[in-house]
Amino acid sequence: MTNKHLESISALLDDEVNQSELDSTLQQTVDTTENVEAFSRYSLIGDVLRNEQLLETDGSFAAGIQAAIANVEQEVVTEDSSVVDISSHVNWRSKVASKLKQFSQSSTGRNSAQFAIAASVALVTIVGVSNIPQTNSQYSAPVAQTTPLVSGVAPVSLASDGVKNRPSANQMTQTRINALIADHQQQLKAVDDKKEAIDTNEDKKVIEP
Amino acid sequence: MNCYFSDFKRLISLKTFNCLKLVLFVSLLSSHVNASTLNDVPNEKDNVELTDKTPITSTEKVNAEFWLAKLKTALTESNFQAGIVTMKADKTTTYNWVHGVVDDEEKVEVESISPLIGGGISNLRHNKVVTFIEPNKEPYSIQSDSIRRFIPPIFYQDSSQLTDSYQFVLVSKNQIGGRSAQLIRIESIDDTTYNYWVWIDVQSALPLRLAFVNEKSEVIEQVLMTHLSLFTGPTEEIIKLSQHNLPEPPSALIATHQETNNWNMSWIPNGFSLIKSDRHHLSITREVSDYYLFSDGLVEFSVYVQRQLESFNSPLVLQEGAMSFVMVRSDGFDVTVVGSIPPETAHKIAISVKSI
Numbered sequence: 001m002t003n004k005h006l007e008s009i010s011a012l013l014d015d016e017v018n019q020s021e022l023d024s025t026l027q028q029t030v031d032t033t034e035n036v037e038a039f040s041r042y043s044l045i046g047d048v049l050r051n052e053q054l055l056e057t058d059g060s061f062a063a064g065i066q067a068a069i070a071n072v073e074q075e076v077v078t079e080d081s082s083v084v085d086i087s088s089h090v091n092w093r094s095k096v097a098s099k100l101k102q103f104s105q106s107s108t109g110r111n112s113a114q115f116a117i118a119a120s121v122a123l124v125t126i127v128g129v130s131n132i133p134q135t136n137s138q139y140s141a142p143v144a145q146t147t148p149l150v151s152g153v154a155p156v157s158l159a160s161d162g163v164k165n166r167p168s169a170n171q172m173t174q175t176r177i178n179a180l181i182a183d184h185q186q187q188l189k190a191v192d193d194k195k196e197a198i199d200t201n202e203d204k205k206v207i208e209p
Numbered sequence: 210m211n212c213y214f215s216d217f218k219r220l221i222s223l224k225t226f227n228c229l230k231l232v233l234f235v236s237l238l239s240s241h242v243n244a245s246t247l248n249d250v251p252n253e254k255d256n257v258e259l260t261d262k263t264p265i266t267s268t269e270k271v272n273a274e275f276w277l278a279k280l281k282t283a284l285t286e287s288n289f290q291a292g293i294v295t296m297k298a299d300k301t302t303t304y305n306w307v308h309g310v311v312d313d314e315e316k317v318e319v320e321s322i323s324p325l326i327g328g329g330i331s332n333l334r335h336n337k338v339v340t341f342i343e344p345n346k347e348p349y350s351i352q353s354d355s356i357r358r359f360i361p362p363i364f365y366q367d368s369s370q371l372t373d374s375y376q377f378v379l380v381s382k383n384q385i386g387g388r389s390a391q392l393i394r395i396e397s398i399d400d401t402t403y404n405y406w407v408w409i410d411v412q413s414a415l416p417l418r419l420a421f422v423n424e425k426s427e428v429i430e431q432v433l434m435t436h437l438s439l440f441t442g443p444t445e446e447i448i449k450l451s452q453h454n455l456p457e458p459p460s461a462l463i464a465t466h467q468e469t470n471n472w473n474m475s476w477i478p479n480g481f482s483l484i485k486s487d488r489h490h491l492s493i494t495r496e497v498s499d500y501y502l503f504s505d506g507l508v509e510f511s512v513y514v515q516r517q518l519e520s521f522n523s524p525l526v527l528q529e530g531a532m533s534f535v536m537v538r539s540d541g542f543d544v545t546v547v548g549s550i551p552p553e554t555a556h557k558i559a560i561s562v563k564s565i
Contacts, residue, residue, distance in 0.1 A: 173521040176545075177534060179493035184511040184547040186492065187502055189341070190351055191362075191484060191509075 006038045013042050273377035273393050276409050277368040283414035284355075284365055285318060286310060288443055291415070292325075292435040295359050297530035302329075304358065309440070309447030319443075319451045322356050332356040333453060340455045350458040359432040360416065361405070363506040370506045374398055374480025375405075383408075385417040386434065395507065400424050401478035401554045403531055405507055413439050421531035421549065430530035430549075472499060472514055476561035478554055480505040503548075510548025510555065514562060517543050524559070526552050535559050 008025040011017050017025065029035045288309040295302045303325040311317045323331035331342040339353045355365040363371060371377075380392040390408040397404055408418040420431035443451070481503040488499050501512040508531075523538035535555040536545040544562045546555040 170520060172518055173525065173536075175494055176496065176515075176518060177525075177527065177536070179491040179496065180511075180513055180536075180545050180547055181532075181534060182493055183491050183498075183500075183513075187485075187500070187511055188357055188509055191353070191357070191502070191504075 006035070006042075009035065009039050010042055013039075013046050273379040274369060276379070276391055276393050276414070277364070277377065277407075279414040280364055280407070280409055280416060281366070281368065283410075284308070284360065284416075287413060287415065288440040288447060289413070289415060290438045290440070290444070290446070293322075293359060294433045294435055295431070296433070297430050297532070298528075300530075303435075307446060307450065309443040309451075311443045311448055311451040317451045319447055320356060321450050322358050332358065333450065333455065335451065335453075335455055338455050338458055348456055350456045352458045359419065361419075361507050364407075364416070366506075371395065371480070374402070374478070374505050375507070382411065385410075386436070388412065388417060388437070390417045394422075399479055402480075402505065402508060402550050403429070410437070413437070423551065430532075471565060472501075473563050473565050474501070474512070474558065474561055475563065476557055477503060478505070478550070478558070481510075484509070508549040510546055510550050510558070512558065512562065513545040513547070515543050515545070517541065524556060526556065528552055540564070 008017070008021065009029060012022060012025050029039050289307075291306045293304040293306050295304070305321075305323050305325055307319070307321040309319050311319060318334070318336050320334040321332065323329075328344060333340045333342065334353075334356050337352055337354060338350050339356055340348050340350045342348045353362075355362045368377075374397065375395045376398055378394040378396055380394055382389055382391050384390065385408050389411040391411055393407045393409060395405040395407065404422040404424075406418075406420045406422050407416055409415070410417050415434070415437065416432075417434045417437075418431065420428045423429055440447075482505075484502045484504050486499075486501045488497065490497055496515060499514040503510050503512070517538065521536065521538070523536070525534075525536040527534040531549040532547070533550055533552040533555045534545070534547050535552055535558075536543055537556070537559045539560075539562060542564070544559045546559045548555065
């Protein structure tokens with residue numbers, strides 16, 4: 001079922017039509033009773049949505065729904081009788097109790113009951129234990145790390161520490177230092193002893209104040 | 210003669226016994242000084258002042274110098290092969306040291322120093338020609354009396370040149386490597402430089418141990434002889450070494466003494482004098498530098514004046530063994546002092562450099 005043909009009515013009520021559409025739609029609407037009812041419903045919906053009118057429903061709608069639900073209920077109850085049986089059985093509690101008593105009196109039942117108790121205790125323990133480290137890890141992480149991973153070996157960074165050791169020396173400075181030390185040693189190597197003897201006397205006078 | 214006059218004035222106020230002792234002492238000393246440095250009047254004056262401050266008996270002084278003279282003779286005339294270990298900060302280097310005199314048609318003094326662990330520079334000396342042999346490089350020669358590796362060049366010359374700034378102290382004998390050794394302490398008079406201790410082998414007069422010692426008597430750098438084989442004459446190895454053809458040293462050193470009188474050094478430690486100054490490019494960075502090399506005979510230091518670096522925390526002080534490196538920012542330029550001197554001395558030199 002499509003409401004395509006009622007679209008124009010909806011559009012009219014939403015004030016979204018031009019003059020020619022308005023005329024044709026009104027003409028159509030008066031043609032059939034279906035359209036008239038639809039016009040009535042739509043204006044009601046619009047009024048309710050715009051809070052312009054309180055929704056007044058007649059009793060027939062609610063009664064119809066009640067009747068439909070009553071039908072469905074009845075069908076469910078009558079068809080799924082087994083479910084109704086257990087819950088509605090007068091003696092189900094006493095029956096289950098006697099069954100459990102029998103089970104617990106048998107040796108396997110007793111053992112398994114003990115096992116069940118032990119298992120539940122263990123479960124509590126596990127839950128408890130598994131909870132404790134979680135809270136611990138938040139507040140005392142170092143305790144968990146005290147177990148030595150590698151013994152006797154200190155962690156080492158692979159990055160060169162040469163520059164870090166001399167924070168005042170950046171790359172440029174470092175290059176100059178190396179160059180100067182190398183040059184100093186080069187100069188010492190090439191000192192001419194004969195020259196030294198002559199120059200010693202000459203330059204003394206120049207340099208010393 | 211002024212100082213003698215003042216000495217005598219002081220003598221008058223002293224007791225007769227002390228007077229006699231002093232007269233004897235001064236006369237002994239002056240006769241010694243006159244004998245050794247007759248034509249050097251300023252030196253004579255220095256020596257008198259020195260003995261005023263530090264009483265050393267003249268016999269001790271003669272003895273210490275006697276040992277140093279023996280050392281020079283041993284270094285230049287004996288035939289030996291030795292193992293050497295040098296310890297500088299945490300660096301250890303080992304050398305094989307061979308020396309001998311081959312006297313066939315003409316007398317050739319041969320000396321060879323080569324690192325025990327390969328790859329370094331080896332030196333070979335024939336009389337006054339020292340050749341540098343490096344792997345993958347053309348060997349080259351320079352003119353020099355000695356190979357400057359672990360023996361200060363002054364020990365190949367006249368050690369009395371050091372008396373300006375050092376005093377020689379003869380100390381007791383002790384054992385080094387199972388050999389009897391005589392310790393001579395070469396001590397800086399004003400503590401601007403390190404003291405240098407030499408243990409001389411009593412039998413051969415060769416150095417068994419050499420050490421730089423700071424003012425707290427801590428050894429900061431040393432050279433140790435690990436074994437010594439003395440020969441009566443040149444061995445086959447020495448003869449072989451003497452037959453190598455060494456490259457000719459250049460007749461004149463390139464780029465020597467371009468005068469760089471732009472800088473005034475107002476403080477240089479006592480006894481040091483300028484050996485050379487030039488302006489050259491550093492081999493690694495190609496940076497231009499005004500360069501001065503000073504020596505007191507025993508140790509050297511270099512002064513570099515360069516353009517300013519972008520950033521460094523002045524003063525930058527580094528030390529390795531006896532070697533100090535001090536770089537300071539001055540007014541528009543950086544001054545660096547490198548050498549085997551205490552960092553305090555290096556710093557004092559560096560901050561004294563001013564532009565003219």
